[in-house]
Amino acid sequence: EPEVTQTPSHQVTQMGQEVILRCVPISNHLYFYWYRQILGQKVEFLVSFYNNEISEKSEIFDDQFSVERPDGSNFTLKIRSTKLEDSAMYFCASRRTASVDTQYFGPGTRLTVL
C-alpha cells in the first residue's frame, strides 16, 4: 500500500539555525499539507499546497516558513531561523484530489530546537 514518507524521523538543531523537513507524498496525489503538533497539544494546520503553489496557510505559517516541491516527488518545509517554540512533531499529509477528502499522513519528523 502506498504511503507518505518523511525524513528525518528526528532532527535536533540549535536555535537560529535553518532546517529542512522532507516528505515524499503518495505518487498520484495532488494536494499536500504540513501540520505540526506540539507535545500534548492538538494537530495544527500550517499550509496546503496545490499545483505548485500555496493554496492556504494558517497564522502560524509566517515568514520564517516556506514550502517547496523541488522535483515533482519531494515536498519540503523550511524553517529559516528556528525558535525554541518550533519544537514539535511535523506531519506531512497528501490527498488525491479535491473530491476525495481523505488525507494520508506521514510518520512525522520530531524537531527539537535547543
Added chain:
Amino acid sequence: RKEVEQDPGPFNVPEGATVAFNCTYSNSASQSFFWYRQDCRKEPKLLMSVYSSGNEDGRFTAQLNRASQYISLLIRDSKLSDSATYLCVVNQNTGNQFYFGTGTSLTVIP
C-alpha cells in the same frame, strides 16, 4: 472560538464496554467530517469518514447532526487495541484546511 471542540477525557473503560465520543464544530458551512485515531507519538490515521446518514464500520458507528453541528463516534465491544486518542476533524470544502479537535483519550482496561 475553537473550530472543533472535543471532550479531552480521559475515558477509561473495561474491555467489552461501549463508549461514545462527541465533537462540536463552529462553522455551519463545514462539509466533510472525519474521525482519526492517533496512537502515542504516531501520526493520525483515518478511522472513518462521517456521512449525513450516519455510517457504521464493524464495531464503530459515526453520526452527524448538522442542525446541532455535532458529530459522534460510538465504539462497541471495546478492545484493548482501541486504546488511543480519537481526533475529530472537519473540512469546510470551501478551502483546503482541515481543522482538528484536541482529541479524546481512550484507555481500555483488561
